[in-house]
Amino acid sequence: MSTDKIMASRRAFLGAMATGGAAAALPMAAPAGAQQVATSASIVILGAGAAGAALANRLSARLDGATITIIDPRQRHLYQPGFTLIAAGLKPASYSVSTTAEWLPSGVRWIEQGAAGIDPESQTVITDGGETVDYDYLILATGLELHYEGIEGMSRDVIGQNGIGSFYAGPDEAAATWREMDRFTETGGRALFTRPATEMKCAGAPLKYTFLTDHYLREKGSRSRSEVIYAAHSNSLFGVPIVHEKLRMLYDDRGFDTVYNHVMTAIDPGAKVATFDTPDGPVEIGFDFTNVIPPMRAPAVIRESGLAWEDRWVGQGWAEVDPYSLRHRRYPNVFAAGDVAGVPKGKTAASVKWQVPVVEDQLVAQIAGDTTDRSYNGYTSCPMITRVGRAMLIEFDYNDNLTPSFPGIIAPLEELWVSWLIKDIALKPTYYAMLRGRA
């Protein structure tokens, strides 16, 4: 009993402390409105990931009589913010894996197929199994596609060999990335980190992983015989100027060699050489270890649906929605949330947390013949790990303003242990509470 008691009080305290923090990285949204709206509307949600599952739960609680259909073939649900922790050897691959089924509410019809086509004029979705599903309202929450083929010589098959990692690909690939990083940091050598020129999910992850690799090089005493290169795709490390400056200082402090305007176009796994497109032409950089982050784009079904932006993010195919209401600009009965939404910031779980209640309120108001001024301000959050045990809790909005959840208490641009605690123990439960529509 004594052990239970001690464990109980410790863990409860940890939880209490960290939950307050999780409020920051996954901000608390207002609880779903208590008043139910009666409707016979047919709502189709494409995708049962973070945004899709959360919306299925929220809408089924909020709407009385609606037919809610969710279309997604994936049986596994992946907690993607855990991938960096897996790739740092701190969590097993299973840390990020649950099932899609456990997050979906009863009363929602789950079609376990992919979406093959969308016709916004006739308001139908065709599945890859040939089923036609009519909708009154459509929510695009498909997530995005990792376009590994966009880098010549790169594919998922080469992850985990020849010093090549790529933790974005999934939990097993994140574990394989850790094995390569662990091996590399034993001996040292040249580590090369990159990011794509496309919009991407969690733009902080490549930067974090550079810090984490540096951490292990130092811990194992191999930093002095190593070189750490970060190849930024543009002329800055991070889209928010004040964060870029802070990171630039930290990168200098850690002795990283940063090169700008380098976009990886090819990799030769055998020769361990990566080729970059730069303003001065192609440049080759050799590596002993690298974490490849592929170009990202919307899934083909969105790119080819006529619902994508045509004049922005050309070739990437993000859904053409208003950045504040998340409603489609040409089809008012279509919304987008999560990675697929064509908004300037916010391909993170924290953004989803903030976007989902906006889509919910906008859609419910529309069904009720009403309007709402509920809007998404571009909030996103990035727990920027700077070593094992420390992080910076960076939160910002569309206007590049820092939006700290605990102003004066948790400084956003300081490397803090408390920010690490939030990332390490509180984010995942907060994320799961979000999926259930309870946070």
Next chain:
Amino acid sequence: MENPSFGMFIAVFEEMFGPVLFWLMVTVAAAVTAVYLYVLIRDRAVSWRKFLLAQLSMPVGALAAVVFVWWVTNSGLGDVGGPVDVIVLLGVAALGAVGMAVFVYTVQSLIRGASQDDG
């Protein structure tokens, strides 16, 4: 940021520990507190002898709490990076100390009873 609701905190805790373990822990914590209050009322006095041992156990509780948090979170003293970290660390220690003292006092009272010492 909008204010988090109490229900949301409960939801996050349930996800963190699983609903069964979470409510079991709440029950255990509440039960120890209730027994502590019971022995205080039963004895109608604070036993200073028991309190002395409880006090002596406080550093142990404080240290155990801090080490446990470091262990769970793959971190250590060197990761303290700013004033808020020191405050949180002291808070963890204080909670561990008080929790341990209450626990030790309560266990002594239950085992030895009221009559053995009146301090």
